[in-house]
Amino acid sequence: MPLLEPDPRSLRPRGRREPSPDRVPDRLAGGTPEPLRSELIALLGADKVCWKVSDLVRYASDASPYRFVPQAVVVAEDIDDVSAVLSYAHGRGREVVFRAAGTSLNGQAQGEDILVDVRRHWAGIEVLDDGLRARVLPGTTVVRANAALARHGRVLGPDPASAIACTVGGVVANNASGMTAGTTRNSYRTVSSLTFVLPSGTVVDTGDPAADEDLAHAEPRLCEGLLALKAEIEADAELTARIRAKYAIKNTNGYRLDAFLDGATPVEILRGLMVGSEGTFGFISEVVFDTLPLDRLVSTALLFFPSLPAAAAAVPLFNEAGAIAVELMDGNTLRASVSVKGVPAD
Template sequence: MPLLEPDSAALRPATDTAPAADRVPPELAEGTPQPLRGDLERLLGAEQVLWRVTDLVKYASDASPYRFLPQVVVTARTVEDVAAVLAYAHGHGRNVVFRAAGTSLNGQAQGEDILVDVRRHWSGVEVLDGGARARVRPGTTVVRANAALARHGHVLGPDPASAIAATLGGVVANNASGMTAGTTRNSYRTAASMTVVLPSGTVVDTAAPDADERLAREEPELVAGLLALREEIVADTELCARVRAKHRLKNTNGYRLDAFLDGDTPVRILRGLLVGSQGTLGFLAEIVFDALPLHRHTSAGLLFFPSLAAAAAAVPRFNEAGALAVELMDGNTLRASVSVAGVPADWAGLPAGTTALLVEFRTPDDEARRAAERAAEALLEELELVAPVASVTNTFTSDPGVISGYWKARKAFVTAVGGARPAGTTLITEDFAVPPERLSEACEALLELQERHGFDAAVAGHAAHGNLHFLLAFDAAKGEDVARYAAFMDEFCTLTVERFDGSLKAEHATGRNIAPFLELEWGERATTLMWRIKELIDPAGVLAPRVMLDRDPRAHLRGLKSIPEVEAEADPCIECGFCEPVCPSRDLTTTPRQRIVLRREMMRQPGRSLVGENLLADYGYEAVDTCAGDSTCKIACPVGIDTGALMKDF
């Protein structure tokens, strides 16, 4: 029995509350049906099969606006476990999705059949060659890997904003980049080799000297197919030129067709294809990265310009001066950020057109840092800057406390919008890229489009690479809100492709939201090749169906999750998962995100439903008793939710 039994009456939905359309159906009230549950328990052992309705709900949400309920969750411990699950799926006509941190923003970590947890038993990093390389397991967070490398003066190239929680299997699978990675430091360029379990169960170590020979013996049809595709693509000069042009920008939409141009053997082609494949071509059991020098001497400036156009015009000049990061925040973002602790309150009075750039230089020594500062300060004298409020300095500093404050202001974009959105609305985080010289034009077009469709208009992003981010909040339970979102997406995608020839996904990967628009960006020829790649490597369609390739033009509207109102403290939760790595009970019962996800499912249910009662019966131990109550989750949470305090209230 729970030691601290929560008040059941307080946790049940009101009897007159209408159940949500996307609630867990009654037939799953008792969890995973037979024979699926029994088959997997015999295959892996009962302790590795999570089958209760509580387990299924915990894994049904990730950082995306989507929600898909798995039929069962298994915790794989070894490569052999993964191969066994894939063999079972092949033999029984089932499909498999891999999930580690669940920080993907477009539903890549969600499945509707067998979901395989590859976070819990898959962490670890081995520093190689004095820090020049690192061997990592896919459940290792970016922060943990960088902590191991830092003592050797090195760092990984990819640096997503979710580094505290994002694991490197997902980073490589989505080719996530971040503020500094651009197109030269991302996983495609720095993942030197990997060990992969193919959908057939074949294990390939791309670094093995005899990897091509072994692959030819074990997968002759795959090898022949990859070489035939390469010959076909290389012979199409127009397509080759298009592929190269598309990847001059940050682009994570679809498979990397340039893998056939950069790789001259089947294994090298396969290595390139797996980066950004979003779990649809194989399981990354291990990755070896080429690490980069960690330049510890930093100088940064937060610079304010009178207009978007003036800020955008300055971006290439800072790029030329050697800045590693140039981050943009439009006026709406700056004014909204005052709700975040530490952001100057006088930003609320900034004129509408004001735009800020956060510019950072990283250098190997103090002399180089001072030289960078001198060059940057000289550049400032040639730019049109404004200082409309007392908190603006428009200068460069090496003070780590001040620089940390600058980055807090930049990262307040998600915090401010996500935390202030109306209760009951879900949050969509999107990103795209345009040629950097058209940055200002793209910002203005996006802001106008957001406003016209009734969304809060704000934009921020990695200006150095023409990579912009925006957020949308709407109620997925309301048909009119979904229709408004659909109309926005149709127009946004057309605008990005036809007006700017941009990337519909710069660093978040295709996912469910952009899958219907893949052909709009790439055209019929390239999209057909991507389907052929999937059919060649995964002919049975076992892995991650509909995550990246989907012929349904309305697929992005399927599975949008409702956000029923729960306790006021938890309502702002955007289900990002940043809280999970710091939670002491994450491998015992539930994480802060999962505690809130379970509460939301209770409120989706009709009063006294069997699903709701079963969730409630588990909640005392799963959520309340086993919460450490230390509130470290609040520190990691972008919107400052103290789930520990909430559990103590229960």
């Protein structure tokens, strides 16, 4: 079989060179344009605003195949910085995207306006109640959080494959789960409380007993709208049943509409809606998780079935038996793995 490599000669430029399709737009060649640059520096300080074209290019890519060059990059140090940026953007009709580890494959950590880096100053975990709960900052990796919890025999529910690099803020914002979380151990089911900043700059701590009173005072229209949507959904029995059925399985997308059914107050509804909202509702600055027991002894089995339908039919039985994760590999996948060094031919 011939090697699937390009002919080196075909990579050489021929004739007139055309501009690279992914070059920085001319309007950003000098870095962040005015007056955006000056206004952000006046708002936050020069040390928190990355405006050079090299900075913009550095933040233009993440783990996805997409590339979007931001107009400015802000390195937020605390919740006051985030609130100030959101309030500024809200008043000027600008867009804000938050970026932590940037491990998602779908481009959520990219934007073409103001990009806020919330990885550098946002790491830390506080173990609560002897490990039963954990207060985690959004720039903390899942591995770091689990390492702190391991001594207490506890672990976070979400278990994404990129746990060594992905951060808790992105995990909650994407409702990440991983192989072992399913629909019962994911972020939505294991988040106890959230602290977040709304687009207006309002800060909400859902664990504060006075949170609903404070939110009603700061955002009365938002509270009225959330309760109106809740009433509309609950008045429609067919819609309610459809929502419940939708989120009983894992392969769903869109906002967590079941938050309107699970939450009794505007703050409780918002707590659910923030999970999986991908930053479109606000910035999550702190998460308190209800942790789960750490299974120190585990076993794994490799089982063979005569057909894919037979294997799929066995999955509910595995779940009933207490299996944490079940992965299906078809014959083509297994045959391809034989070429890997160390894998037995049978």
